[in-house]
Amino acid sequence: MTFNDAVEKLDLPKPEKAEKGKPAGKKKVMSFAPHHMISKIDLSGFKTVSRSSLKELLEAIELLPCLRALSLRDNGITDDHDKEVLSIFDNKSIVKVDLSQNLMKKLGGQIGKKLKDECSHITWIDLT
Numbered sequence: 046m047t048f049n050d051a052v053e054k055l056d057l058p059k060p061e062k063a064e065k066g067k068p069a070g071k072k073k074v075m076s077f078a079p080h081h082m083i084s085k086i087d088l089s090g091f092k093t094v095s096r097s098s099l100k101e102l103l104e105a106i107e108l109l110p111c112l113r114a115l116s117l118r119d120n121g122i123t124d125d126h127d128k129e130v131l132s133i134f135d136n137k138s139i140v141k142v143d144l145s146q147n148l149m150k151k152l153g154g155q156i157g158k159k160l161k162d163e164c165s166h167i168t169w170i171d172l173t
Contacts, residue, residue, distance in 0.1 A: 048091040048120065049098040056080060057105035075110045082111045089118035089143070099129040107136060114141035118171075122147035127155060134164050145171040 046054075058076035086106065094117070106112055115133060122130060122144065130152060133142060149156075153172055160167060 048094045052102045058108040084111045085114040087116040091120050094120045116143035118143050119146040124152045141169040143171045145173045
């Protein structure tokens with residue numbers, strides 16, 4: 046199973062797509078379906094993660110009202126995933142993040158800077 050397959054299997058809510066020729070709506074509609082009331086997502090150990098599948102996951106978790114923890118341990122996340130990883134910290138409902146055992150060098154410094162300057166909602170993070 047790939048990372049993308051695992052994201053699809055979670056059956057997360059999909060953001061509304063704008064119709065052709067019409068501007069996209071800015072309002073995000075939260076999903077309160079029983080299977081969307083999860084508080085933790087653990088997608089660890091996939092070794093390779095594409096930027097597109099990570100972006101798809103992050104768009105979907107914006108619509109989960111109860112999500113508090115996200116674990117992406119040992120997924121081969123590198124400095125190339127900087128925009129997607131840094132956007133995790135923009136989601137104010139996520140308070141615990143596990144990005145350990147990934148191949149982040151410069152990205153670790155960028156995360157530290159973002160935590161210091163912008164994030165006060167993160168209570169636990171693992172970047173080892």
